[in-house]
Amino acid sequence: MVPFQASLLDLYPSGGHRPLTPARTHLGRGAWIDVLPGWLHGADALFDRLVGGVPWRAERRMMYDRVVDVPRLLKFYDEGEPLPDPALESAMAALSEHYGPELGEPFRTAGLCLYRDGRDSVAWHGDTIGRSATEDTMVAIVSVGSPRSLMLRPRGGGPSLRRDLGHGDLIVMGGSCQRTWEHAIPKTARPCGPRISVQFRTRGVR
Ligand SMILES: O=C(O)CCC(=O)C(=O)O
Numbered sequence: 756m757v758p759f760q761a762s763l764l765d766l767y768p769s770g771g772h773r774p775l776t777p778a779r780t781h782l783g784r785g786a787w788i789d790v791l792p793g794w795l796h797g798a799d800a801l802f803d804r805l806v807g808g809v810p811w812r813a814e815r816r817m818m819y820d821r822v823v824d825v826p827r828l829l830k831f832y833d834e835g836e837p838l839p840d841p842a843l844e845s846a847m848a849a850l851s852e853h854y855g856p857e858l859g860e861p862f863r864t865a866g867l868c869l870y871r872d873g874r875d876s877v878a879w880h881g882d883t884i885g886r887s888a889t890e891d892t893m894v895a896i897v898s899v900g901s902p903r904s905l906m907l908r909p910r911g912g913g914p915s916l917r918r919d920l921g922h923g924d925l926i927v928m929g930g931s932c933q934r935t936w937e938h939a940i941p942k943t944a945r946p947c948g949p950r951i952s953v954q955f956r957t958r959g960v961r
């Protein structure tokens with residue numbers, strides 16, 4: 756009976772994740788990243804559920820003097836809103852349990868981005884809306900679907916770092932990372948499939 760159930764779980768992965776044992780890299784200036792490849796089980800099935808089940812929104816924003824399309828689809832789940840999948844609820848709970856003692860508060864919001872193909876992107880920025888503009892915080896990102904490169908560079912110049920993230924990988928940007936470094940998902944001419952990123956943040960941070 757037990758082996759039979761175990762094999763069913765392998766065939767129909769219902770979510771869940773490996774133990775949270777990320778490797779930390781100190782970037783300097785009080786910034787760090789934690790990375791754990793393949794953290795989520797069933798990441799490809801989760802991608803399929805999210806791509807079909809999330810009410811994705813196209814946004815338009817003022818850029819200088821023009822209104823332009825934001826080059827990705829978005830959906831933000833604010834504090835207290837149910838997340839669109841139990842796997843995301845359990846990921847957020849596990850991240851809060853693991854990082855809570857160091858972070859001093861739980862993760863409370865989830866921002867979802869869908870990069871449909873290599874033309875979708877996010878420009879260089881730090882998540883500096885809210886207390887992250889002046890204080891240390893953490894932004895934990897779970898990626899599902901095809902890998903895309905997340906780039907990081909110090910503000911004011913210096914060599915950049917690249918981490919390819921998809922298929923259930925976890926990255927956590929911590930310490931001063933949002934203030935002293937910037938990150939981006941550059942457009943790519945390389946053929947690549949769609950990717951969804953889920954950014955877990957603390958209260959009031961965007
Ligand atoms: O897609 C990602 O991993 C990064 C998204 C991001 O930086 C943001 O939405 O603030």
Ligand SMILES: [Fe+2]
Binds near residue numbers: 880881882938
């Ligand atoms: Fe960001």
